[in-house]
Amino acid sequence: MKGIFIAFIVLQIVVDLAHSVTIFPFVHYGMFSAPALLPDSLAVYRVTVNGKPLVQTDYRIYRWDMITGPLIAFDQLENTHDFAFDRKKLKEYLEQTGCGGLYRWAEPDLTNSSDIGRLFPRWYRQHLSRLLGYPVDSLRVDRCWYDPHGDDFQLLRKETYINL
């Protein structure tokens, strides 16, 4: 028993030191530990439902996370071409260790639906409707970039992300 725990702690420390990758249940508790350098612009999603913009302070923390979280995640999916880099690295690693067959076996399940770009907006509207508890007749999501260096957060750019 003691040996198991010691082994766990050693592995935890090793994984912690690896930092960029984790192996559940060895996770990393380094949140906000990197020096927070300001980016040139801050991206924010503005969600307008039935013509009314949603405001963060009107919602619990968790609920607001569920409003913006899928948008951020989907954005990440699009920007990374469905996490192509991660898959590429995984494939390289498995092939280097002689487990290329394993990658080929798992490959069909490693990608999201190719139709996700079309599916997501409709799914998001249904998701919001369930979350907010009323029908979402119209939905507009704008992606806005603000200047974080001034006092007044000047809007630099705005583009429509979803418009249903």
Place this chain on the structure above:
Amino acid sequence: MNFTRDRNFLLYVYCLLYYAVLFFFFLDQRLLSQLHPVFLTYNRDLTEIGLISTGIPAFIMVHSWAALVADGLIVLLPVLNLVYIRLKGCCNPVLGVVFSGVLSVYLLLINLFWQADHEPFMLYLFLSVAFWTNRPERFYAVLRFCRYYFCYVFASAAIWKLARGSVFYIPQMSHILLMHQADLLTGPCDSFWCGVTRFLIGHPVLSWGLYAGAVALELLFVAGFFTRRWDRLLIAAAVLFVAADMWLMRIPYWTLLIGCVTLYLDVRPRRAGGIVIYETTHHENLPGLLDLCGVHFEKTAVFLRRLSFDNLSGDMDPQRRWPGVLFVVQEEGVGNRVFIVRLFRFLRKDRGYTHLHLSTLDSNWLLFALYLFLSPDRQVSMTVHAVNDYFTWSAAGVKAVTESLAKWMLHRRIGHYLFFLPGMAEQLRRRMSDAVAVAIPSRFYRGNVAQRPEGAAFIIVIPGSVDPHRRDYPAVIAFFRQFLTQAPLRTIELVLLGNSGSDYGKDIVAQLRQFESGRFRLTVFDGYVPEDEYERRYATADLIWAPLQPQKTSDDRPPEVYGRTIASGLTADLQLGHTPVLAPDWLMLPLPYSAALIPYSSLEKAGEMLRKVLDEPTWRQALSTSIDHAFLALRRENYDADFRRLTRLDDSTLTITR
């Protein structure tokens, strides 16, 4: 530590927080069946990638019933665990392992589908392992591991901030707030929180101070790797950190607080190193206990009054008789409460003393009850001297109310009781069916008591202070008035072996003095009789007389019945020798004590028995011999098992090893 209690405590706290988490999941459409996920994300976790490879997440996205099954399992399994443990009193390892497995997969899935972040939920997974086992040592090992993990969560977070230099970067916190609260700051910033956030962003040094303070709080947990002494402080630090995180950063890490349970429960492996005994005035009850402690515990400490210490052992210095025992003496002038506080401070400092026995509790009940409530991990036992009193409630005054409240608390806190007579133990068992009640003599019979040569006078000893509530002294006077009308063959010396300095005592003595003559002498003591004198006088007695009242009465206490709900000092004195005892026939003592009794139903019968003892020395000798044989049963070895039950030394649910 108490395995069953600790496991149930963990189970309830675990379920409470676990279902609180699920409740908020439900409110915010976070359960898989509510979310209806259509895509997954990669979070740079190899286990997650492994799970993606199995096709399970893809299957759930296509089949909504699978998400419903996952939610059903995650909701129902802990309930099944809880019900099973409550009904069977033990864990079902299969159920425990299945739950941990399902929880692991569920945590991976929610991170894939809505980026839940595993970190604040990891302890739910690790603590679930505690419900795999029914072996206390494994249970506590899991808790110890989780405690270290909880400390690691905070300590590693602090170390990362130090190692990566963010704590030395003054704009750190204001930048974090700016980036993390961008939604809030770029919206209609008319709320109080938005104002606070803007203020902190505008004052980087102040906000950096908060960041550095948070790092300091996290760093406190490093101490948790080396000592448990600060665990309560660490609980406060964790709560403060989580509250600040929620208030300032809007990061709901409250789920992490389940780790506090590992700081609250005392999960250290311990040896049954020591026992502390608290005694006030009934020092005559300590010798047996000390003999047993010497055998079964590595160390013993006794907190007692000066008078009790000086009179603990009649024939030698207590420190010579019990050389391994630490005697902490309450000197004259030291208040009771001060002494009690000292006792509990001693217990807190020296964790090697795993047990506490309250040998006599006659005042400051509430103080003891509160202290014991605050130290739930200590094994506590208690000697109950008067059973009825222990179950009596009263609202007649502040003291009575506090005592009643204290008794209520003690009934719930203490489950192990010591009595001097089996009948008293039985009385307690009738009122507290789940309590352990054992009967152990207040001192053990040492045997081989030398036969005293026949003296000129026949010595009758009435032990105990001259007190109208306990003994029937008017009956003694009436007896001798009648008995001495026929001059006995030998001179009788009556020894009132106790304080007769009270007004009542002086009156009794004055009446008895009237009978003094060449055939009757009276010896009395004006004040406390020192133990060595007491034992010497007791040993010289030809006959002990116990003219007990059937009930012990008192103005502010319920009546107690001798032999059933209260033990007279006689049961402690008998083992000092093998002298016959003249006692009323209603006094029902069990064997082997009863072997010493010469019962009488009336004063006439008592007179007959006294004449027989006086006139038939061979009968008296035979009686002494039979008492000696009977008392051999009162040897320590015969009470070892009861003592171990009293102190739970053989209880497998205590992870205490010798």
